[in-house]
Amino acid sequence: MTPAPPAFTPPGSPTEAHLLLVEDDEVIRNTVRMALERYGFTVSTAADGLTGLEVFRECRPDLLLLDVMLPELDGIGLCRRIRELSLAPILMMSARGDALDVVSGLEAGADDYVVKPCESAVLVARIRSLLRRASLPSVPRNGADDASEAEPEVLVFGDLSIDPRGMEVRRGGELLALTPTELRVLLEFAASPGVVLERRTLLSRVWDHAWQGDTRVVDLHVQRLRAKIGAARIETVRGFGYKLRR
């Protein structure tokens, strides 16, 4: 609530993550790049979708920040094209903020979205959350650290086998390409099979948006996950959330 003066935390410690920002508005492109650089990120930029795709192929960034409305190839299309090439985390930025933008972006494979205008601190928090998901050999966080040493055997649910350490998921022996966020959602389910997980719980555990988050993000990730691991594996408990079928 208080006006956070731009906090350069931690000062002088570059996170070294390489971001690609695709945004057609020149002022946003430059100011966001400058703000992110102050936080220690390396930022490449592109002003339209096709250039964005080209830059992506050249520099393989760790994370993409895509505006939805872009000339040439729009953010949704760009997101879809990138998903064919890579599982890199994608954060969409929407100025419209309506279902069309948000839902299509998430359906196209984005991991999260922010509505403009947003403060750099919020943007950075989302970026960091996404990078954490992508980098950690993630073990569900309710397992203690030393327990995780003994635990990480492969979890099997029907034709689905999940290796939390190797971050590998197989269905009928075949390796599945899951985005880091999809994998994290699946691991949350796998950590408590048969238990109903509320959408808000998933939102805070996977996306770190404790309170004000949009639960459509969860719904659309579950939808994408179902398309990959089989629709029947995750059950909807109307109004409450979802659970993994053992």
Place this chain on the structure above:
Amino acid sequence: MTLRWRIAALVAAATCTAASAVGVLVHQASRDRELSQARDAASTTLDQAAMIYARTGAVHGSGAALDAPNLPSDLRDLVRRGHRGSRFATDPDGPAMWAARPAGGRVLSVRVDLGTTIRDLGALDTNILLAGLSTTAVVLPLGVFTAGRMSRRLRIAAGTARRIAAGELDARISAANRPHDEIAEISGAVDSMAAALQERLRSEQRFTADVAHELRTPLMGLVTAAELLPAEDEAAGYVRDRVRVLSTLVEDLLEISRLDAGAERADLTPSAVAPLVEEAVARTGLAATLCTERADGAARVWTDPRRLERILANLVVNAHRHGGGEVVVTVGDDGRTVTVRDHGPGYPQELLTGGPQRFRTGVKERGRGHGLGLTIALGQAQVLGAALEFGNAADGGAVAVLRLPEDHGEEPAEFEE
């Protein structure tokens, strides 16, 4: 009484009336014809008998009789006065047509027996009655059936209209196209009305989203640029502060326009109200005393936590900004009523009578706030199906009461037919 049974009763009444009228007329016409034939026959016989009598002084074999004892007395009187006449009468031998005339000081009369004719008429009446009953028996079920179909089609139309009113804009009656059928006509009219409504709503929503895009894009640049200004510069501080005010204002206006466009849908989950209220108040960062009248606090209602939080935050902020004194937030013992009261001057009369007005803050100088908070709270309450009432406490202070809806059930209530 349903339309179906009203139409059925009408059909039955109409059929019975028509059958009775036809029956009475046929009965009357047949009787008249029979009697007039009998009268003619009697008259002819009488004239022949009179001629025979005049010639022979006897009436044997003519079918007539002299001074017949059964002759109706009024006819006998008529003849005695020198007239001739005929009359239908029922004597001990049965119904008969009598004709009589004077014949040399005596009364010459002819009796034509009508027993068979009257029996035939009776049979005719029975047949007419049976025909009437069987017509009713055939027509009535047809009427009930047709009326039932009409009534069902009308009910479907009414149900669909209700569903559309409840926000299910995709609902259509989709009645078969029947020319000259009024129900098909009204169904078509309701459908096209719904389509027009839906299209209008969609374009409103598109417009709202486009406006949002046009306003937020430069604002995003402004917000980020302002953050890049030197932290300790006084002027930069003003810029950041105003940018923040502008952002809030734009978001509030966009929220109101989304609410006005009817674009908002509640995302209902079972939620415990008391903890939600606690969280919402804590997030405002403002002081408020929290009371929960219900001890267990576990009562769950189907609501949208984000919207509920938005309403409560706006009420609490408003209580601090325009009210004053201690702000008390109470969760009622039904677990679905939340009261926010302060101990300030209370809501202005204008607000109590006319509801919250945009950009009317109640304070003349309009120093703080934009007067959008209560409008948003009211709009969000409507999205939740909740009632939000504004009043003043007897001992001073503004009181806002939010009543969450009674029963949402598992799914939104569907129209039942």
